Amino acid sequence: MQLWLDLADIEGLSIGASVAVNGTCLTVVNISEQGVQFDLIQETLSLTNLDSLTEGDLVNIERAAKVGDEIGGHLVSGHIHCTARLLERKATENNLSLHLGLAHKWLDYVLYKGFICVDGASLTVGEKTDQGFWLHLIPETLRVTTLGEKALGELFNIEIDSTTQTTIDTIKGLAASGELKRWLS
CATH class of the missing domain: 2.40.30.20 (Elongation Factor Tu (Ef-tu); domain 3)
Incomplete structure (x- = not known):
């Protein structure tokens, strides 16, 4: 295509x-x-x-960023892991909150106040839920992205923070092998 x-x-x-x-x-x-x-x-x-x-x-x-460019968020690669569906929108005076539903296998990589890349925007997780997570978007983010234009049910591209993924996968591997207890002793 x-x-x-x-x-x-x-x-x-x-x-x-x-x-x-x-x-x-x-x-x-x-x-x-x-x-x-x-x-x-x-x-x-x-x-x-x-x-x-x-x-x-x-x-x-x-x-693409060039060497010497300011990085205004976390480093992202553009390698999308999955999509998340817009479950709920809450508009307030100063922002727009979006609740995104995420497949269960990716929820371990979503941390409160952690990084996540949504449709190319480096953002901070506002709250984690059993279904996914909330984003709290300020007017400037809404002005320079298409994030606020999505309707309920539409999909967002999700790139999980690579450092978070590496850390979680390492801990899971150590726990599965029994090595985590030794490391914590």
Whole structure:
């Protein structure tokens, strides 16, 4: 499958460059008057929300960071682990809270006040639930992303924080082997 996007900023963009689309790292394969083209393989389509895009949909775009660029959140790779479904929205005077439902196998990697990448935005988990987690989005995040535009039931791309995943998997491995008790003694 091919994805064509009309990108506002293509200065310095070349074939082979990486661009995150809704947090998914994609490779530029063509640049023309039609826009910028990306090829989507089955793995990408099965793990992300990109197959649900229709012409005219807005997406979150982020160009690859360069050495020396400020990193305004946690480091992300664009390697999506899964999707999360919007279960509930709560608007308040100063923010929008979103409750995202996540497959049980990924819940161990979601920590209160931990990092998570949602549709390409590096965010902090506001609260963990049995079904997933809450995000509390400030007006600036809503202004510069598409996160607040999703309807109930729609999917968000999720990238789990790699440091959290490595730590949890290491602890689980040590516990399964019996080594955790020895390390804690």
